[in-house]
Amino acid sequence: MDIAAFTGSTAAIGYGLAAIGPGIGVGLVFSAYIQSTARQPESSRLTLPYVWIGFAVIEALALLGIAFGFIWQGQGL
Amino acid sequence: MTGQSIVLAADIPFPPSVEDFYLPSILPWGAHDNYWFTKLTALVWLTTALIIIFFLVSYRKPQLVPTKKQWLAESVYGFVRNNIAVEMIGPAGVRFAPYLTTLFTFILLNNFWGIVPLVQISPNSHIAFPAFLAIISYLMFIIVGIRHHGVVKYFKTALIPPAPWFILPLLIPIEFFSNFLVRPFSLAVRLFANMFAGHMLLLVFTLGGFAMLNANAWFLPFSLLSWVLTIALTFLEFLVICLQAYVFTVLTASYVQGALADEH
Secondary structure: OOOOOOOOOOOOHHHHHHHHHHHHHHHHHHHHHHHHHHHHHHHHHHHHHHHHHHHHHHHHHHHHHHHHHOOOOOOOO | HHHHHHHHEEEEEEEEHHHHOOOOOHHHHHHOOOOOOOHHHHHHHHHHHHHHHHHHHOOOOOOOOOOHHHHHHHHHHHHHHHHHHHHHOOOOHEEEEEEEEHHHHHHHHHHOOOOOOOOOOHHHHOHHHHHHHHHHHHHHHHHHHHHHHHHHHHHHHOOOOOOOHHHHHHHHHHHHHHOOOOOOOOOOHHHHHHHHHHHHHHHHHHHHHHHHEEEEHHHHHHHHHHHHHHHHHHHHHHHHHHHHHHHHHHHHHHHHHHHHOOHH
C-alpha cells in the first residue's frame, strides 16, 4: 500500500539543491562589497566591476543548473 | 505553439515547458516544424535596424551643445567607454569602445523584448544568439592577444602562470580549461539561461493564474495575486536585463584586458 506517492521530475529538487551553493556565493560577494565599502567608502567605484564579475561567475553555476535541468529532464529520473 | 493559446482561457497548458519557446513560423505562414523565420528572427532584425537608425540619426548633424537624441546616444557610448572599456582595459581600451557599445546596446535591446508588453519574449532565450555573441567575443580576445604578443608568447602568458615548475602540470590544464573552454561557454549560457528563466518565470505566474481560476472559481483572489506578482517580476526582469547586458560587456572587456596584460 502506498502511504504517499508523487509524480513529476526530481530535477526540481535537484535544482533546489544546486541553487544553495551559488546562493551562498552571491551572498558572500555582496557582503564583502558592503563591508569593504563601509570601511573605505572611497573604494566603492574601484571594486564595483569586480563585484559584477564575481557575481556573474558564481551565478553561472546556478544558471547551468537551470539549463541542465531541462536538458536531462525525462531521462528516466 | 502552446504559448500562443494564452488568451484562450479554456485549455491552459500548465506548467509551461520548453515547447513554449518554439514560436510558430511566420514565413511560410503557419508551417509546422519550420523555425527559419519566427517572431524571434523578426525581433533580431528589428533590434539591429533600431540600433543602426538610432545612432545614425542622432549623430547626423553633431552639435557642440547636444540635442536630446545626441545626448542619449553620447551618454550610452560614454557610459560604455568610460565605465566599462577604460575602467577595465585602461587607456588602451578606447579602441574597443565601439565594439563594446554595439555589444551592449544589441544585448540590452534584445533582452528588453522580454518585458515589452505583447512581445514578451527575448531572442536571447534561444541559445543560438548568445552563443554566437560569445564566439565573437572569444575569437576577438584570442586574436587581440595574438596580435599584441605574437602566437607563442600569448599562449605562454595565457597558459603558464608564474608558479614553481612541479605544480605546472596541474596548473596548465586548469588554465587551459578555464581560459579557453569555460569562458565562451559560460558567457553564452549565462545570458541564455537568464533570459530563458525570466521568460519561464513570467509564464509560470501568468499561466498559473489562469490554471488556478480554471480549477476553481473561488481561487480568483490567488489568481489576481499571481498576476500582480507577474507585474512585480517584470520589474525584477528589467533589472536582470540591464545587469546581463552590462555583465556580458564587462566580461568581454575583462577577457580582452587579460589578453593584453603583459605579465602576471
